[in-house]
Amino acid sequence: MSDDSGTHELTLQQAAGLLSGADMASTKAVPSRGIPAVMMTDGSNGLAMNLPDFSGKVPATCFPTSSAMAATWDPELVSRVAARIAIEAREAGAQVLLSPGMNLKRSPLGGRNFEYYSEDPHLTAELATGFVHGVQGQGIGACVKHYVANNQETDRMRVSAEVSERALREMYLHAFEQVVTRARPWLVMASYNRVNGTYVSQDERLLTGILRDEWGFGGVVVSDWGAVENRVLALSAGLDLEMPSTSGASDALVVQAVQEGALDPEVVHRSADRVAALARRTAHRGGGSTPHDADPDPDALAVLAAARSIVLLQNDRDVLPLDSAANVVVVGAFAHTPRFQGGGSAGVHARVPAGSIVEALEQRHAGRVTFAPGYDASGTDLLEDSLESAVTAARAADIAIVVVGSPESAESEGYDRADLHLPSVQEQLIRDVAAAAPRCVVVVIAGGPVHTETWRHEVDAIVATGLAGQGVSQALGAILVGDSEPSGRLAETWPVELSDTPSYLSFPGESGRSIYGEGIFVGYRGHDLAGGRVAFPFGHGLSYTSVEYSDVAVEPTDSGWAVSLVVHNRGRRPGRDVVQVYVEPPAESPVRRARRTLAGFASVAIEAGESRRVRIDVPTRALERWDERLDRWVLDAGTYGFAVGRSSRQLLVRADVDVAGVVETPPLTLDSTLVEWLDHPSAGPALRAAVAEADPSGRTSGMLTNPVAILMIGGLPIHRLAIDAGNALTTSMLDDIAASL
Structure with missing residues (x-):
């Protein structure tokens, strides 16, 4: 974002002034x-x-x-x-x-x-x-x-x-x-x-x-x-603009640092150039430009986005979509006043309220719809006699829909969640209603996973809306009755227990430090490598139709590989499927890697009975790993699996591809271990030859070839062996070999 008009025509004070806010939200x-x-x-x-x-x-x-x-x-x-x-x-x-x-x-x-x-x-x-x-x-x-x-x-x-x-x-x-x-x-x-x-x-x-x-x-x-x-220090490091305003205090510090010779004025003008540009x-x-290529009706777009966000997690006995003649009772105060966003600086003053889920369902469902609050508007307390009345209504209905979710106070900028549980009154409500109703559907309104283990096996269907904005009620009503197809897929794993999550032992840390002990094994990477149980895996989501995959092929391209397959809708309804491509690393990988990682995907709308060939490009980077010894990306040679499915744990078709890769040899130093030197394809033979020439007695060579000795001392940095005058290894010998490489 360069601009030919620099800021060197500005005084130092003016340039420094551009580098902090004028107020809470504006630059100067x-x-x-x-x-x-x-x-x-x-x-x-x-x-x-x-x-x-x-x-x-x-x-x-x-x-x-x-x-x-x-x-x-x-x-x-x-x-x-x-x-x-x-x-x-x-x-x-x-x-x-x-x-x-x-x-x-x-x-x-x-x-x-x-x-x-x-x-x-x-x-x-x-x-x-x-x-x-x-x-x-x-x-x-x-x-x-x-x-x-x-x-x-x-x-x-x-x-x-x-x-x-x-x-x-x-x-x-x-x-x-x-x-x-x-x-x-x-x-x-x-x-x-x-x-x-x-x-x-x-x-x-x-x-x-x-x-x-x-x-x-x-x-x-x-x-x-x-x-x-x-x-x-921040300006020197590359931070251009400080927000919000400091009422001139930061500007004065910058000017003072330049005047005292502690800061190059070019650094000030360079950052000022960026802010000015x-x-x-x-x-x-x-200024005055006309909107283009944008949806003309934001409210309709909000409903569409909400509908596409909803995930059907469970649908036993095909309880959804609702039978048009079913007598339905909706339970839970959130059904009348659903949460639709989180707290904090991103909160929106919605121009159009989300409205009632009950009313949205009444508008679409041909059968009878009644309501029982079950708990209060906060989501944390039962109303007097509400549990008993909800159970009675559920027993008399064909289907009970229990609407639950995290209370307003559970998810916000500024603090982390205490746990994954719904309020205890909501969990009790689910269990009691499920025991009474012939069929039970649970709708979860929350910004992230919730604990389901105490009740998910007792209900027929589970629908997760997320925090779906002002269109949530209309969107949910359409999906419940089948006017819209559920097509959402989880973008994060729902664990059985919080203790199953890879970061459980180190999140959020203590004493000012958070140790990322799980390394690269975040979310499904850790869950799948450990093979542990999950409530609902990454990428999971059900549909009202039946889609099959076949005829998978993987072909090289200039930038990686192209994965193609046929997606066939075997059902009687149109649907939308999310085709997910995961890459599995070679079994002989030199470092521990995730069992599989998402490498590409496609959201595909497909009519009933239709077949479509879908292509998903996978870049080379998806197969690479970061090598800390080489300090760069590397592509290991070996056989990679390209597995295609509907979640990280539901893989339906696959193809294996042999990748040439590059055999990477890390540089050797005096801090490298004896084994690393001996295993090096060039340095190893050179070291053995140099030692044999320097010590005709064979004592040092014997040390380098004795399996027991290597087992005991092979992990030593080689410079520790080189200081021993009792063997032929010397630092000059090692330096000469390293230089020859």
Whole structure:
């Protein structure tokens, strides 16, 4: 995002002034130099702009949260929603949308998980890329966040994410890399937390070395609000814009550092250039432009997005869709006042209320629909005599639909969830109603997984809506009666117990540190490698029709491989299937790898009886791993499995592919072990030959070939053996061999 008009014509004070906010949401303007202010606003699931007096927020369309939109597995739909949010942002006077949130769901307890897409970096990258394209296609800047490893709310302002380089590269940086290089967002937001002891806002390796030098990011790096620990260090590291306003204090520190020789003035002007270029770009792209390629009816889009977000988790005895003549009782206060978004800065003042699920069902269902509250509006307490009346109504009905969910206080920015359980009164209600009703459907309204083990085997069907925005009631009603097809798929694993999750023992950490002990085995990667039980696996979701896969083929392309297969709808209803491609690594991998990882997917609409050939491209990167010794991506040689299915645990067809890869030999140093030297294809023979020549007695050679000796000392760094005058190994010998390589 370069601009020919630099800021060197500005005074040092003016340039420094551009590097902090004018207020809570705007940058400073320099009208004499043609630099306008930039207004920023939250907006992951709808415009979340505060009113000028902070008495509330601007009314806006409330779409499903990112966690719900992720269940669509549809970047194109995400892009459509993002475009509508951008249009409303522009109409309200904003030029930058502080979205999308891209942090991985390391633990299902993450309090802000409803703002994020997935536990999988590839799915996150594809959806976030769609969001950025949708926003910036309307002339509004997107700001991807929170870079990086901001995976918890507990102590979020200062906690240090202690994470290996491999996990950082393969998991937490992966989605950011893909979005930055493919979608070119105008801004990246640096997170509050530290990574391996250093605040992200002043981590030069992350902000400059990786983000700019490796990935080519040319936009503005902005701080999360209040995230800057040391303004001068942060500026030197590559953080351009500090938000919000510090009333001139930060500007003065920057000027003072330059005047004292502690900061190069070129650093100040370079960052000021980026902020000025952003301001001019937003003025040019956003001012007075006409919306294009966007849905004309945001309310209809909100209902569509909500319907596509809903996941049918269980449907025993085909209880859904409802029989048109069934006598239905809907139980639960959330059925009249459903939650439809999470708490915190992303909250939207919905212009259209979600309305009642009961009323939406009454409008569509031909049979009788009655209601029993069961619990109070908070979701945490039973109403007097409500349990008994709900059970009585359920016994008299053909089908009971129990609407439950996390209370408002359970999920919000600022704190993590305490556990995965629904309120005890709701769990009791489910069990009692299920025991009384001939058929029982449970609707779960929550921003993430909930504990189901105490009741899921006692009910017929489970429907998860997520936090689906203002259209949730109309969308759910349509799916329950069969007017819409359920097509959502889980973007995160629902565990049986919290203790089954890979991060259980280390989340959220203690004493200011969170140890990422599970490494790359986040979510389904850890669950599937361990082979443990899950309630519902990653990628899972049922349909009202029956789809089969066949005729799978994998062909090489210039950028990787193309997986193609035939998808056939054997049912009598149209449907939408999410075809998921997972890659399984070679059995002889030199490091531990996930049993399978998502490498590609496609959301496919298919009519009853129709067959379609679907192609999914898998990039080479999907097969690579980060090698910490070589400090780069490597492609191991071997046979890779390309498995296609409907979840990480329901794989239906597969093909094996032999990949040549590259045999990587790590560099040898004096800190390398004796075994590493001996096993090296070139250094090993050279070392043995040099030792034999230097010690004709064969004593040292015997030490290097004796299996028992190697077992005992093979793990020693070789320099420790070289200092022993009793053998022929010397550091000069090792240096000569290393140099010859």
